[in-house]
Amino acid sequence: MSRWTYLTDMDGVLVHEEHLVPGADEFLAELRANDTPFLVLTNNSIYTPRDLRARLLRTGLDVPEERIWTSALATAKFLHSQRPGGSAFVIGEAGLTTALHEAGYVLTDRDPDYVVLGETRTYSFTAITRAIRLIEAGAKFIATNPDATGPSLEGSLPATGSIAALIERATGRQPYFVGKPNPLMMRSALRSLGAHSEGTIMIGDRxxxxxxxxxxxxxxxxxxxxxxxxxxxxxxxxxxxTLVLDSIADLVGRTQDPFGDGAVLT
Structure with a gap:
């Protein structure tokens, strides 16, 4: 068993614009061969772990559902800890609504405990207006992540952080962001693995x-x-x-001692 636990971002680390980052498959294979605990993390709240597993399989990466941790899952776990069995008005996709349902939440547009904003490719002016009015009426404002833009083949897309800024400007209420860079997402991932911070490495591209x-x-x-x-x-x-590498491929063969001889520490 490796003495390290790995948390790794997905986009920009393992895949890039729907293509495998060279060496990512070997890196994950080495973690599995050494029984190294790991989770793949993403701020994207659109997809369920099952959806993301299918997406990764298309690139050539085989990642079990239970090894995928999203900002939607972290948000649902956070809300369950704050108000078990609560209610929420949700702007988002299946990744977020499924996570909240599985946490025991009721989704409603009538006097909800929370307005929960996630990512979607079809932000609705009607839904945003409803969110603003519910927050003005007293609903607490939660957002899955603060990313202002997301990538696409055509260029940047407005993401959760941009829509959150619009709602904040309209209501004067700041959202509580659950996803990265909030360390809450890291801690909830560690708890799901039964791991500790001092033995864990976070790999990312941002x-x-x-x-x-x-x-x-x-x-x-x-x-x-x-x-x-x-x-x-x-x-x-x-x-x-702690360390800067050109690519995840540079970790292949050294996942059990990534900071050993030859490592370029910063």
Whole structure:
């Protein structure tokens, strides 16, 4: 059994624009061969773990559903801990609504305990207006993640953080963001694995979410340069990852001792 537990982001680390990042399959195979505990994390709340497993399979990665942790699952677990059996008005897709249903929540647009905002490709002006009025009437405002934009083949898409800003501006109420960079998502992932922060590594491609939340949760952090952040942009942040690698492929053969001889520590 490896002494390390791994949390790894999905987009920009294992896959990039629906294509396998070279070496990602070997990296996951090595974790399984060494009985190393791991979870694949994503701020994307659109899909259920089953959906994401199917998506990853199409790229050539075989990740069991129970090894996938989303901001939707973290949000549902958080709300269950705050108000078990509560109610919510939800703007989002199946990943979020399914997670909330499985947590025992009732979804309603009549006097809900919470307005929960997630990601969708079809944001509705009518639904956003309803959310604003419910928050004004006293519903608590929760959002799955603060990402302002999401990727697509055509370019950036408005994401949860942008719509949250619109609702916040209209209501004067700030949302509570559950997903990265909130370390709550890391801690809920660790609890689901029965792991501890001092023996866990977070791998990500973004300084502002992955590395930030990893540091806040007390984890070791590895930045890979196959996604958003570059060596140059990483220098602008007041915090540093433990290790910077060109790609996840650079961890193959060293997952049990990633910070050993030859590692380029920052």
């Amino acid at each position: 300084m502002d979410t992955d590395v930030h939340s990893g540091i806040e949760a007390g984890l070791q952090t590895i930045l890979v340069l196959t996604g958003i952040s570059t060596k140059e942009s990483a220098e602008r942040y007041p915090y540093r990852p």
